[in-house]
Amino acid sequence: MADLKPILLVEDSPKDVELTLAALEQCQLANAVIIARDGAEALDYLFARGIYENRKTADPAVVLLDLKLPKVDGLEVLEQIKKDSHLKGTPVVMLTSSREERDLVRSYSLGVNAFVVKPVGFEQFFEAIRDLGMFWAVLNEPPPRGSVPRP
């Protein structure tokens, strides 16, 4: 189990971080959760540079990516991931604050694997995280190209 790939959570709101962690905890996933508080930090982790230059942890099993982020926003992080030959297979779940934002993500069609409108109700949020998190984190395998599961 030690070689389980971590989940990378990119989220600027500490409250959302805490709630997401609580949800992941309830899924009883064994994966470590790495938290990046803005887009730049997320890219640093993904490309093993800056403070993550010598990271020992593996590339993430799944990236839970908030859309609206300080410094480098979620769409740009997504673009960087999908442009990189090494990372482009990593599943990315976009977290959006409203349905309007979901439409925005859809229009970019940058190869997002799923998106979740953060529901107001925690229970729904929990369910969404569990479904998506379980799917990729537990399988521990990036999905084969061309067969992208939809939520």
Added chain:
Amino acid sequence: MSETLASIADLDLAACAREPIRVPGSIQPHGALFVLDAAGVVTKAAIGALAAGIAADPIGRPLADLLPEEARRIVETLDTRLVAGRGAEHMGFVRTEAGAFHLVAHRSGGDIIVELERALGDEPGSFDEVYPDVRAFLDAVQRTSGIQALADLAAREVRRITGLDRALIYRFDEEWNGEVIAEDNGGRLPVYRDLRWPASDIPAQARDLYRLNRLRLIADAHYEPAPIAPDGGTVDLTYSVLRSVSPVHLEYMRNMATMASMSISLLSGDRLWGLISCHHLDPARVPYHVRAACEFIGQVVSMQIAAHEASALATRRDALRGVQGKLLAHMAAEDHFIDGLLAHPRDLMALTGADGAAIVAGGRCTRLGEAPPEAGILALVEWLSGEDREDVFLTDSLAAEWPDGAALKDMGSGVVAISISQIHDSYLLWFRPELVRTVSWGGDPAKRAELGPDGLRLHPRKSFEIWQETVQLHARPWQEAERDAAAELRVAIVDIVLRRAEEMAALSERLTAINKELEAFSYSVSHDLRAPFRHIVGYAQLLKKFEGERLSERGDRYIETIIESAISAGQLVDDLLSYSQMGRSTITPVSIDVAAMVAEARTNLTMEGDRHRIDWRIGPLAPVRADPVMVRLVVQNLLENALKFSRDREPAVIEIGSEAKEDEVVTHVRDNGAGFDMAYVDKLFGVFQRLHREEEFEGTGIGLANVKRIVERHGGRVWAEGELDKGATFFFALPAA
């Protein structure tokens, strides 16, 4: 036959236009003419009546040497006395072996033209002799008012002082046809009063000459012209008093049985307005001083006419300007200037003195007063916009400009049209009805010339029998002031339209800015307001999960309430956002299978847990043409409502059906639920309007507002019928696919 006549007429016209009437190369024989060079030497001459009193060959000799002592002194002073650019001037009276002569001279280029006109028995006369007549005329002019009275007076006075048989006041119309408007007749010649004469009787070239030389006399229609030699054809006789006229004209006079004629030009400003035209049965000469008096009378009449026309125009203009001022005020008072015009048809028609008017804008035609039928007006507008024309179209005879216009003659023989917007083919039109008149011509105007017996030479017509013509398809002519009023109104309207357009542009700019602000606002609401609600719910649920066991029952209820309230607040934010999005997003209409959409919504809704029995009665549903994303929301919403309000019924009956009309489909959703009181039906579709208490039926009060907004953005309608506790039916009409 008529074609032959027409071609003869054309030939005639062309021949007259070519006729060298200014340089005929000869003079009338009752005098002599000499062309002198700068040194006073004769270069050309027509001896004529002077033959007996002068050397046979005067060419190359100073004129002074050829004439008697008395004349010589006059000739020697000519160079200093004559002013260039004036007409012929009377320089003196000379007696020669051949008789007594008036010496008249004028400058022509570098030459001086000297004319000797044989005096009549009692000459030299003096202006003093006619002065009392002229003074009496001037007094009488002061007392007349109107052009007709002036014309009557002038005819009477000219005939009296000349003693000729007939004096006519002849007035040109816009096409240069002439009409006799006044006549004084001694009884020896036919009466021509009220007769009209075709324009070709006095061709353009002759009219031009009349403008320059104000008096012309033909003493005897049978005269033999005296040729000017050498090169007589190069001498410009524009200002000559003895100028010989065209042989065609002499033939015309003989045909008319008038042996002598005199005409005096009447001008209004620079324009030839008409003639005082005198005729005599026998050959006749009019003494020089009498002609001078007639010329003076002609000038007085001309000035009076000009003053009268100017004042009539000014009066009409003033009146129309008053009307125009009123119209502008009406237009300014309304949101759309057309409404201002429509509300005051009388002023609109008064602007041009029309009997009817119409406004055609945006394909709509509004008729005012005595206007032709709508179909005719629309056809006229189509014809008007098809041609490249000036801003103001004006005609007294629409049928003459546009053959189809004959159909509009009863009310629209006369038309003034102004284009008020080129983009939309918008026109303002005024109409005048046909005015059938009988016009009497002095002879058939079509037969103004005929071929002679040789079959080649043209002869002026011989018949002056009154020829009556009924003029149809013509209206009372529009006046210059009326035309100008229409043109000025057009300028004013274009100004108003432009100003409105600028205002609209400014408004639209402001709206765009406000819209942007609203978008930014709603984005920030969606993002920033939603998060705190989420956090409240999330933390409350965590608290309940981890600390729930330590809470009292009351504490537990409090937490539940916190969670519910925050969830419903979040829901409210979501609904509001979707409502604002419906107003902004663009519509992409496609053909929609409503039946499939209903089935899909039904599956979604029943999955969500309502376990009670529902009796679905779904009829055939006609497809509609609309934006599928939006219509899905409508269907979803109405079905959701139907389910929600009938959940207490056992079974709930939900009926969905549609009725295809001509170009729309009315779809309805009926339930047997809680229904509503029709008294509140107006509130049903408003934002945040609820007809039930929240504890009865949950909801934010935005759903139906959204339905209404979506349907109306498609140009459709929504309405509802209901009865308390019996159920409700919601209808929506959308364009048919």
